[in-house]
Amino acid sequence: xxxxxxxxxxxxxxxxxxxxxxxxxxxxxxxxxxxxxxxxxxxxxxxxxxxxxxxxxxxxxxxxxxxxxxxxxxxxxxxxxxxxxxxxxxxxxxxxxxxxxxxxxxxxxxxxxxxxxxxxxxxxxxxxxxxxxxxxxxxxxxxxxxxxxxxxxxxxxxxxx
Amino acid sequence: xxxxxxxxxxxxxxxxxxxxxxxxxxxxxxxxxxxxxxxxxxxxxxxxxxxxxxxxxxxxxxxxxxxxxxxxxxxxxxxxxxxxxxxxxxxxxxxxxxxxxxxxxxxxxxxxxxxxxxxxxxxxxxxxxxxxxxxxxxxxxxxxxxxxxxxxxxxxxxxxxxxxxxxxxxxxxxxxxxxxxxxxxxxxxxxxxxxxxxxxx
Ligand code: SF4
Numbered sequence: 246x247x248x249x250x251x252x253x254x255x256x257x258x259x260x261x262x263x264x265x266x267x268x269x270x271x272x273x274x275x276x277x278x279x280x281x282x283x284x285x286x287x288x289x290x291x292x293x294x295x296x297x298x299x300x301x302x303x304x305x306x307x308x309x310x311x312x313x314x315x316x317x318x319x320x321x322x323x324x325x326x327x328x329x330x331x332x333x334x335x336x337x338x339x340x341x342x343x344x345x346x347x348x349x350x351x352x353x354x355x356x357x358x359x360x361x362x363x364x365x366x367x368x369x370x371x372x373x374x375x376x377x378x379x380x381x382x383x384x385x386x387x388x389x390x391x392x393x394x395x396x397x398x399x400x401x402x403x404x405x406x
Numbered sequence: 407x408x409x410x411x412x413x414x415x416x417x418x419x420x421x422x423x424x425x426x427x428x429x430x431x432x433x434x435x436x437x438x439x440x441x442x443x444x445x446x447x448x449x450x451x452x453x454x455x456x457x458x459x460x461x462x463x464x465x466x467x468x469x470x471x472x473x474x475x476x477x478x479x480x481x482x483x484x485x486x487x488x489x490x491x492x493x494x495x496x497x498x499x500x501x502x503x504x505x506x507x508x509x510x511x512x513x514x515x516x517x518x519x520x521x522x523x524x525x526x527x528x529x530x531x532x533x534x535x536x537x538x539x540x541x542x543x544x545x546x547x548x549x550x551x552x553x554x555x556x557x558x559x560x561x562x563x564x565x566x567x568x569x570x571x572x573x574x575x576x577x578x579x580x581x582x583x584x585x586x587x588x589x590x591x592x593x594x595x596x597x598x599x600x601x602x603x604x605x606x607x
Contacts, residue, residue, distance in 0.1 A: 374488065374523075382522050382523070388522070390520060390522060391521070392522075394487055395487045395522060395523065395525050396525075398487075398491070398494070399531070400530065401494055401531060401533070
């Protein structure tokens with residue numbers, strides 16, 4: 246296992262462990278420096294996933310969105326989960342596409358579903374929902390059945406087609 | 407097929423019928439399906455077309471992936487709101503006469519996917535002739551639907567399709583659920599929601 250103690254001291258991380266996954270929580274402004282250090286000097290060469298959680302009305306939560314980065318050390322097979330928190334209005338984080346190019350579509354997905362912007366991303370567009378869609382559907386304040394978008398299409402009748 | 411009475415002096419191996427009936431007979435026994443397979447029902451559609459169930463026995467084995475060559479649309483699987491304009495466009499590209507089978511719970515009604523993204527039944531937006539229930543329907547059910555479709559084509563189609571001209575109403579349920587309108591009134595309006603407005607009643 247990588248010794249994370251120097252990083253924990255340097256970036257004031259809180260850590261926890263579940264089964265064999267180590268998780269660290271970092272403040273949003275130190276995120277970039279931490280990920281850089283993890284990639285360049287601790288061998289976490291692969292970014293598995295970026296995802297987010299909306300903690301609106303979550304018991305005991307103090308921040309609105311948690312953004313989660315799952316890293317993998319390709320040499321040792323060790324995994325590390327880095328989590329950070331962002332808040333309304335305009336939740337935003339620096340992009341990590343400069344470290345892992347594979348973050349491109351993952352960040353677009355998080356942007357599409359949660360409306361978290363990634364500054365410096367070269368092509369931050371929606372990836373799943375149509376371009377004209379204007380809500381971010383995985384936010385907890387978006388109704389699960391939508392706002393009528395799914396019914397807002399022309400009806401084609403037999404004689405018209 | 408309507409058999410007209412024999413004329414005197416006509417040989418035994420000749421029989422008379424109406425042109426419409428002959429055209430219907432030809433059409434119903436050579437349907438060219440357009441497989442609009444978007445989800446798990448599509449797998450069952452493939453099974454129906456393959457050798458064990460063999461859709462070819464009913465003259466509908468020529469699946470074409472160009473709508474211009476098809477006359478039977480089989481919507482197999484859930485259709486999401488991003489896909490629906492594509493579905494409508496493909497439907498419009500198919501030449502008349504054409505028919506549509508909505509296969510599976512999802513295509514008929516949205517199935518269990520009652521979410522913002524999934525269209526609650528394709529019949530809200532395109533005309534559907536036959537519904538096949540099931541999740542997914544067995545190949546036998548699809549074959550039964552196909553046989554019924556042939557029956558329907560025999561009964562309704564004419565050579566110039568004039569009966570379609572009378573049908574100006576959409577045949578599916580009204581595209582707006584009252585529940586949904588209520589919800590959309592209660593929901594907060596988002597800035598910049600331009601194209602996807604809540605439906606007006
Ligand atoms: S009806 Fe069932 S099998 Fe068919 S697309 Fe829906 S979930 Fe899949």
